Amino acid sequence: MNLPVTGRTAEDMLAEVARLKEHDLPVRGGQVTAYVYDTGRAEVNDAAARAYFEMLEVNCLDPTAFPSVVEMERQVVGAVADLLGGGHGIFTSGGTESIMLAVKAARDAAGRARPNLVVPVTAHPAFHKAAHYLGVEVVSVPVDLSTYKVRARDVEEAIDEDTILVVVSAPSYPQGVIDPVEEVAALAVAAGVPCHVDACVGGWLLPWLREAGAPIPPFDLSVPGVTSISCDLHKFGYAPKGASVVLFADPAMRRKAYFASAAWPGYTIINATVQSSRSAGPLGGAWATLQALGRDGYLELGRATLAATARLREGIEAIPGLRVLGDPASSLVAFAGDGIDVFVLADEARGRGWFLQPQLSYAGIPANLHITVTGVTLAGVDSMLKVIAESAEAARVRGPAVLPDGLVELVAGMDLEALDDATFADLAASVGVDLRPGAGQPEMAVVNTVLDALPAASREAVLVRFLSVIYSS
Template sequence: MNLPETGMTADELLAELARLTEHDLPVRGGQVTSYVYDTGRPEVHEAAARAYAAMLEVNCLDPTAFPSIVEMEKQVVGAVADLLGGGHGVFTSGGTESIMLAVKAARDAAGRDRPNLVLPVTAHPAFHKAAHYLGVEVRPVPVDLATFKADVRAVSEAMDEDTVLVVASAPSYPQGVIDPVGEIAAVAAEAGVLCHVDACVGGWLLPWLREAGADVPPFDLSVPGVTSLSCDLHKFGYAPKGASVVLFADPAMRRRAYFASAAWPGYTIINATVQSSRSAGPLGGAWATLRALGREGYVALGKATLEAADRLRAGLAGIGGLRVLGSPESTLVAFTGDDVDVFTLADEARARGWFLQPQLSYAGIPANLHITVTGVTLAGVDAMLKVIAESAEAARRLGPPVVPDGLVELINGLDLDTLDDATFAELAASVGVDLRPGAGQPRMAVVNAVLDALPAELREAILVRFLSVIYS
């Protein structure tokens, strides 16, 4: 039984929490180069945590019951709009929800029977998720394999009378490059199609990099033809998760994102987001973070991240066998190995206390490792480069992971729906993945090598089964 017979004290609960998080990656210090964003300023995170806790039990379901959430959301959304070309916005739980609302609004506004959206292969999977939920066809188009930027001609050719939305990224997550937003928005506008800029990563970063001297092309709602934009505040806004904003150039489009229902005898239903009841904690945390840092704080963090990213790219260029993919205009850096297996390198770095995020090959883009440079990275960039160099040398000696003979072919021929979770766990164990609770951080090189050898649809099926097993 998971529920204790008697209640636990706060001290007991925190002790149990410490045990449960024993094998978690650290959220502070910069040694985890994805998933978490650290300013290196503990007082800012403390202020956000206190505001989050203060608003924890406030319910955003009914703004007339809690007018504080209206004022706080106006201030947060207003700050984003002021920075990113104006517009009318909604505070959401994250980039996926912001994107979901943008796709919903575009679909509802167009009123097509068979709606589709056109996006580069580097666009975030949140668009695929939104399209899956909302019954919209996805039409992916290639990117230039030298720059990794969207091909404008391919975008134009993929559109038809049923296209409801075109997507550009600022930047795309995989290689940190900014798509040609102005050109994409122009071809969309010429065809009478809405254009969304996914600035979930860059929205609250690129303006500060520009102030720090970086050459950042126009990408926001000030660009003609851009009709909506998403910006996450729990990334380079450094707010607690989940905090994002979706902006619409036209207030009528924001209304398309809303949902209302009067077809029942209960309380009034009007939702600005996908969720109904939701804690105001994230809103409080975002509000506090923006105000605790202020413009001056974000400019300073922008300068620090820009310097750290420049030093990281230069350092990687000096490590034999490694090369940075593209010329990122942001502080996201992806690198691959010419004579070094990147999946083995990632395992070696993890063994040395650093997490580098593996990215599988796709659409002609090689397998690589991704690093998100944040405000705290500058203090540890030399240590990171030392670990990468050591890990690359170790990976070169070890060679690529050894995939059991016939395993890829076996998986290709499996009907995964016929396997129960126990059998799938045994299959995972055959490549060294221990899915038992408390097993700690696994070595993933073999798993990533197997996934990399599989087509995308089968990768997805394997990942679904993996998730099912670890939660069983």
């Protein structure tokens, strides 16, 4: 029974929370190079947590009932607009919701019967998710395999009379490179199509890197033809999770992102976001983080991030068998292996206490490992490079992950829908992955190697079953 008969004390519950988190990756210190963003400044985290708690029970559903929400959002969105070329914005729960609203606004404004979205293969899957939910077709275009940037001519060739939006990234997550925003936006104008810049990762980072001396090209709403841009504050804004902003150049387009319904006898329904009732906690946390750091704080973090990224790239390139992919303009670094299985390397690093994020091969881009450099990385970059070098050598000695004969073919040909969760869990256990609660962090080289050998559709089917199993009761 999941619900206790009688209520528990706070002390008892917090003790269990600590137990449940026993196998979690650490969120502070910089040894986890994905998912978390750390300033290294405890006082900033404390200020954000206190403001988050203060706004926790305030409901953003009705801004007339809670005017604090309106003022906080004006200040937070205004700060993002000041940094990214102006515009009219909405505070959202994250990059996926910001992207969802940008696609909805473009779809509703265009009014096409068979709308499509033109995106580089390196664009975030949130665009595919938005298209799936909103009934929009995705038209993917390749990237240059030497720079990993989309080519404007490929975008131009993909646009047709049903295109409602073209997308570029600043930067794209996989290799941290900035697409040619000015070129693509110009051709979008010529075609009469809106252009969205996905700056979820870089929107709050690139301006500070530029101010710190990095050669960052124009990418925001100041670029002619850019009609919307998304920017996550829970990434390089260092706010607690649940904080993003989508900006529109035209307030009329922002209104297309809204949803209103009067077709019922209840309270008035007008939503700026996908959610209706939502806590103002993330808004409070974001507001407090921006206020606590200020311009000087973000510039200092930008300088530290720039220095750490340069040191990391230089160090990885010096390790035999490793190479950085592309020329990342931001603080996202991806590296592949020559004669070194990067999935085995990741497991070796995990065993040494460091998490490096595996990325599967796709569209001609090799399998690689991804590192997000944050404000705290500089202090530990030499330790990180030592672990990467040791792990690379250990991976070279171990050799590539060995798969049971016929496993890939078996999985590729299997009707996964015909399996129940218990059977799928047994299949995972047969390759060394224990999905039972409390099993801890498994080695993933074999699993990643299997996934890497499968086509995208089969990968997706396996991942859905994986998620179903780990949440089964």
